[in-house]
Amino acid sequence: MKSIPTALTIAGTDPSGGAGIQADLKTFQEREVYGMSVITSVVAQNTLGVKDVENLPVHFIEKQFDAVWEDIHPQAIKTGMIATVEMMELLARKLEHSSVPYVIDPVMVAKSGDTLMEESSRAMVRDVLLPLSAVVTPNVPEAEFLVGFPIRHTNDAEKAANTIVTELGAGAAVVKGGHLDGEALDVLYDGNSFDYFKSKRIDTKHTHGTGCTFSAVITAELAKGKSVKESVALAKQYITDAIEYSLELGKGNGPTNHWGYRLLDVPGQRRSLHD
Ligand SMILES: Nc1ncnc2c1ncn2[C@@H]1O[C@H](COP(=O)(O)OP(=O)(O)O)[C@@H](O)[C@H]1O
Numbered sequence: 001m002k003s004i005p006t007a008l009t010i011a012g013t014d015p016s017g018g019a020g021i022q023a024d025l026k027t028f029q030e031r032e033v034y035g036m037s038v039i040t041s042v043v044a045q046n047t048l049g050v051k052d053v054e055n056l057p058v059h060f061i062e063k064q065f066d067a068v069w070e071d072i073h074p075q076a077i078k079t080g081m082i083a084t085v086e087m088m089e090l091l092a093r094k095l096e097h098s099s100v101p102y103v104i105d106p107v108m109v110a111k112s113g114d115t116l117m118e119e120s121s122r123a124m125v126r127d128v129l130l131p132l133s134a135v136v137t138p139n140v141p142e143a144e145f146l147v148g149f150p151i152r153h154t155n156d157a158e159k160a161a162n163t164i165v166t167e168l169g170a171g172a173a174v175v176k177g178g179h180l181d182g183e184a185l186d187v188l189y190d191g192n193s194f195d196y197f198k199s200k201r202i203d204t205k206h207t208h209g210t211g212c213t214f215s216a217v218i219t220a221e222l223a224k225g226k227s228v229k230e231s232v233a234l235a236k237q238y239i240t241d242a243i244e245y246s247l248e249l250g251k252g253n254g255p256t257n258h259w260g261y262r263l264l265d266v267p268g269q270r271r272s273l274h275d
């Protein structure tokens, strides 16, 4: 029987379907990876913002994790919204002896400005979870928190990615450029060299869930056995297409479109919007 790659996301929910667990599972499916999920927080949110958050008890997050882990072993894991110190402690315990590639999307604040991680947890991502990761994917404000200096230009992003790997212990770091001006440039440092993933900046407000989708593609590709560099390159191409075809759904920032690029497909010859 053909084996299928498997990936696990550990994150909060988005009932409006653009971010969080829902975005991750849609993305895994699009990348032809079997997706599984452990829910950390149930979030009442939509394209306008976050209305409320209900954190699940840590013992029940552990039960979900164990149920997956002892039955269908994932080939890659990602974490997104991990709201509390207690949740971080649980995940550190669960993942410290795992050899499965682990991607951290260090989600701190949603684009709407709403907080998704307690202040006290932020230092724990840096000090406890980062050293366990294969890749971490901070946006500019998240990277600034992790390294403690401002990021305005490409050389700051390079310095930040280098610091996150060499001083904070991540396996690799992609500092995403969505929050800077000019071209959308993401900088990857893998401990040896820098790589740059660039696209034109797409003029749209419909970017809800970009970070979740981007890190979910990386996770899916690592589950297939691709290298970090290949996985980030595929994620960049995918998210650019998904933003280009983002949906005017809801009254706020609409979601990225996970299947829009297919509109340009020629049968038997999958084509990207960049061709
Ligand atoms: N307007 C845009 N046009 C093209 N790419 C974008 C745009 N906004 C974000 N991106 C890309 O989307 C991905 C997520 O970036 P970012 O918005 O920085 O993260 P987050 O959603 O975590 O805040 C990155 O690859 C970034 O370069």
Ligand SMILES: Cc1ncc(COP(=O)(O)OP(=O)(O)O)c(N)n1
Pocket: 011, 012, 013, 014, 019, 020, 021, 043, 045, 080, 081, 107, 109, 110, 111, 112, 116, 207, 208, 209, 210, 211, 212, 213
């Ligand atoms: C449950 C949950 N997790 C993460 C986010 C943040 O998603 P992100 O991809 O960074 O995009 P925005 O939602 O901030 O546009 C979220 N909103 N909800």
